[in-house]
Amino acid sequence: MAVNLKRISGGNLSENGRYRRRMLGWLTGVGLVGSGVLSAISNFVFIKPRTTYGQPQRFSIGKPEDFPPGTRMALGAQRIVVIREGNRLAAISTTCTHLGCIVGLDETGFACPCHGSRFDQDGNVTGGPAPKPLPWYKVSLTPNGEIEVDKDTVIQPGSYLSL
Amino acid sequence: MSPNKTSQPSLWKSLVELPRNVWGSIFRNPLPSNDLERSATSFTNFFLHIHPVKVHKHSLRPWYTLGLGLISFFLFVILVVTGILLMFYYVPSTTQAYDRMLDLRGTVAFGMFLRNMHRWSAHGMVAVVFMHMCRVFFTGSYKKPREFNWVLGVILFLLTLFMSFTGYLLPWDQLAFWAITVGTAIAGYAPVIGKDIQFLLMGGTSVGQEALLRFYVLHVAVLPAILTLFIAFHFWRIRKDGGLSRPAEADAIPTLEFPEASTNLEPRRTYGVQGLVRGPLHAAGKVPDNTVFSWPNLFRAELFVFVVTVSAILILALLFNAPLEEPVNVMHPPNPAKAPWYFLGLQEMVSYSAFWGGIGVPGLFVFLLFITPYIDRGTEGVGRWFARERLLANTIFLTFVIVNIVFVIIGTFFRGPNWTFVTPW
Incomplete structure (x- = not known):
């Protein structure tokens, strides 16, 4: 056929x-x-x-007394570092803006173990592949006197909460 | 015996013949002793019938193919078998996954051994699939009519990488957590839909239980199914594209003896539906027969490659244990945090720029791989390793291979804590 x-x-x-x-x-x-x-x-x-x-984006981190002046304390689970200079307080992200690893604190600021990004004390990029500085998050005092961090609200670097 | 009276075999006779009848109902053919039976063996056996009845002598040269495609396939088979066995004990839960790894090591019979086999086969598959791609390139085997099978091959290579990536997240150790973090972040740099892909992969805004479950489903169901489909497609195209590539000389038509054959290769008969296959079939009977029967020539070669592959994996699994890092610590990445060796080139590239190293340059590489057979249309030098006529194409591809290997070596040996440059000596 x-x-x-x-x-x-x-x-x-x-x-x-x-x-x-x-x-x-x-x-x-x-x-x-x-x-x-x-x-x-x-x-x-x-x-x-x-x-x-996931974890809540707004959370309380404790009373101002928990962070005496001069503190630079990394809160690993929340992925922030709390900075207190005198009576001023701020929270900076420790999530690397490059690819999301957690940056560690060192003498000059922050360093990322994954791809070598480096940041100064205020989170500005000083080296490595990170494209942006580390964001600062809004910090406020709640009526019961606790410090609340809001990771959904990024504020101008250098804006501190006065206690 | 009259013709209208059928003989009823006695029950006793049926019982006596039972083994032979069962055997004969499964294998329609005896072990072949002549050419007719040799061809029948190839096409009456379900597992053999994807092979041609006869295979070109050139395709059987071990140093032409190096058996790399077959090795990739056999590694995939080992991975499927060991992977299914491992699934009996694995739980995709952030609280249990790591403990299950320790159970495999400590309490499950052959648990450690199976995990070793699975891990080393996975590493081997990435390496061998890549080498297979190099073989196909350096022998010019992606040329017409095999362009689309090269495209399928590139897809299979990408699927292999994605399989291994989704696989090494499952132990939920430090490597797993930080690799998933970095890997999904790279996806987030893709233009327009990057953030959506990242969100879909992680099942949320951070890496956790949802992400582990998603990568588990991808690793054990979605990707193996797609990979199996494409492997079948790839194999089918080998047959339809006329078997493995070979130089034109291998099929040369001796013009002196058959002057007519060289000028007139038109089909001289009408074809039934099954005969409507493009390819060299038209020339059947008019060219010297350089083929040999698949049974036993091809099957013996395949069995040999299979035994060597399985033996190599068994020996590796006996000698070396698959790595398992510390349990996940979401607060501290290991320092340096290194991916498996085959992703260290990528990691080295993203350490310069996340977009260009993770999306731009790899995307360009993959795009170039895809369009290679449609750009490089010359027909010279097909079927020979490093043919001189293909010097330019081979040089470009070799450069690409060397650049990748150099990046892998830098990432593996020359990067220390905080990804700073170190010398390994």
């Missing part, structure tokens, strides 16, 4: 019939491809969580 390689689609149809067939073919194609794309997108909607279970 030989195979006829000539195109036979719609050979015996009228002009209108061929047009209708092509139209229906296009609509079917658009419908199928469209449904495929939609279901692919909905998979991503499904795996994008609506609630997350």
Whole structure:
């Protein structure tokens, strides 16, 4: 049995019939491809969580007395360092702006063990691949006298909370 | 015996013949003793029928292919088997995963050994897939009609890297946590959709339980399924593209003896549906037969590669234990925090610039790999290692390979605490 390689689609149809067939073919194609794309997108909607279970972005770190003047204390779990100079207090992120490692404190400021970014005492980049300085977070005193850090609000570097 | 009376075999006879009948119902063919049976063995056996009945002599040259593609596949098989076994004991939980690693080491029979096999096969697969890619390039095997199979190969290489990346996060040791942190942060630098990809991978804003679960699902279900599909596609294309590449001389048509054959290779018969395959089939019977039967020539070679691969992994797993670092400490990255060796080139590059080192340059490399067969269209020098006609292309690719190896070496030996430059001596 030989195979006829000539195109036979719609050979015996009228002009209108061929047009209708092509139209229906296009609509079917658009419908199928469209449904495929939609279901692919909905998979991503499904795996994008609506609630997350991470740590709270606003939290209390204790009373001002816990941080005597001259303190530079890293809070590892919260990924911040609390700085107190005299009566001024600030919280700087210890998450490296390069690729998210935790920077360590050293004599000149901060150093990242992962890719060698270095920052000065105020979090400004002094070396390495980090593209941005370490952000400063908003610090406030709650009515019951505790210090609250809000990691959702980044403030101007050098703005301290006066105690 | 009259023709309309069928003979009923006695129960006794059926029992006596039972073993032979069962065997014969599974294997339709006896061990072959002539060419007809040799071909039948190849296409009546489910596991053998992806092979051609006959294979070109050139494809069997050990120093042409080095068996690298097969080794990659056999390593994948080892990884699937050992991986499924490890799943019996592993729990993708931040509180349990590390303890389960210690259990594998301490209480599970062969636990340590299976983890070693899995880890060394994974490292081996990354290395061998890369070497396979080098082999295909240096022999010019990505040329027409094999362009698309090269593209499939590049996809398989990327999938292999992603498999190994999602795999080494699962022990939830220090390497795991900080690699997942850095890896997802690199994804975050991708333009436009980077932040969304990062969020989807981590399942939240920070690396934790959700991220571990997601990488586990990717590692044991999503990626193996995709990888298996692409391996099947890759193998199928080898057959449809006319087998392994070989130099034109290997199929040379002796013009003196058959003057007509060289000028007229048109098909002279109509083909049934099954015969509508493009490729060298038209020339069947008109060229000298340089093929040999797959049974036993090809299968013997494959068995040899399989035994060598499994033996090498068994020996490695006996001699060296898979590394396991300290349990996760989310407050202190190890210093220096180093990825496995095959990602140290990438880590070295991101230590200059996160975007260019992690997205830009690797993305460019991958793009160049993908379009290589559509840019380099020359047909000269196919099927020979380092053919002189391909000097330019081979030099460019060799440079690319050396640059990558140099970056890996710098990252491995010349980087100390805080990623500062150190000398290893």
